[in-house]
Amino acid sequence: NAGVTQTPKFQVLKTGQSMTLQCAQDMNHEYMSWYRQDPGMGLRLIHYSVGAGITDQGEVPNGYNVSRSTTEDFPLRLLSAAPSQTSVYFCASSPGPFNEKLFFGSGTQLSVL
Amino acid sequence: GESVGLHLPTLSVQEGDNSIINCAYSNSASDYFIWYKQESGKGPQFIIDIRSNMDKRQGQRVTVLLNKTVKHLSLQIAATQPGDSAVYFCAEIEGDDKIIFGKGTRLHILP
Numbered sequence: 001n002a003g004v005t006q007t008p009k010f011q012v013l014k015t016g017q018s019m020t021l022q023c024a025q026d027m028n029h030e031y032m033s034w035y036r037q038d039p040g041m042g043l044r045l046i047h048y049s050v051g052a053g054i055t056d057q058g059e060v061p062n063g064y065n066v067s068r069s070t071t072e073d074f075p076l077r078l079l080s081a082a083p084s085q086t087s088v089y090f091c092a093s094s095p096g097p098f099n100e101k102l103f104f105g106s107g108t109q110l111s112v113l
Numbered sequence: 114g115e116s117v118g119l120h121l122p123t124l125s126v127q128e129g130d131n132s133i134i135n136c137a138y139s140n141s142a143s144d145y146f147i148w149y150k151q152e153s154g155k156g157p158q159f160i161i162d163i164r165s166n167m168d169k170r171q172g173q174r175v176t177v178l179l180n181k182t183v184k185h186l187s188l189q190i191a192a193t194q195p196g197d198s199a200v201y202f203c204a205e206i207e208g209d210d211k212i213i214f215g216k217g218t219r220l221h222i223l224p
Contacts, residue, residue, distance in 0.1 A: 004156070035214075042213065043204075045212065101162065106156050
């Protein structure tokens with residue numbers, strides 16, 4: 001098992017550009033989620049999904065979209081990147097329910113200039 | 114508001130000694146707590162969890178203690194090793210979907 005795979009590891013964007021952060025898991029987990037990690041702050045939940053076709057907003061959803069067409073994949077889309085979205089992004093999955101025993105990917109470091 | 118915090122941002126421990134990392138929480142409705150370890154450049158890794166109906170749980174070299182009276186959580190690492198160097202943070206979960214992560218404590222191992 002590869003676990004949770006995130007791509008890319010690093011990305012630099014210009015303000016206003018859009019992009020998609022990819023996340024895939026091969027553990028057949030129902031629950032998947034996206035977090036951002038900023039210096040001096042704890043992980044903050046952006047969006048989450050409890051199964052294919054179901055998504056919901058977390059604590060800081062503005063500026064981000066998600067979809068869950070399959071159990072394995074949970075991409076995070078930045079519609080129009082802003083400098084405030086400079087952060088490290090982590091995707092996580094869990095066998096459930098919900099937030100128990102999260103398995104995290106290795107992260108994507110995003111800089112928005 | 115609700116918060117999960119850590120008492121010390123950095124903890125330096127001699128190799129071989131025991132480490133104790135603390136976490137305070139304020140939401141008395143939280144019923145599940147998890148400790149994660151995050152090594153540099155990696156994603157967080159689950160260490161150990163505890164439910165609110167317990168006050169102690171042991172794993173391999175780690176013990177989590179929960180004191181609901183003072184809303185305090187601690188992670189004890191026995192015989193600290195160089196590989197234990199990382200940021201440790203706690204998370205509190207209320208119900209099915211409300212999770213709050215602490216800011217983290219960096220554990221530094223002295224040779």
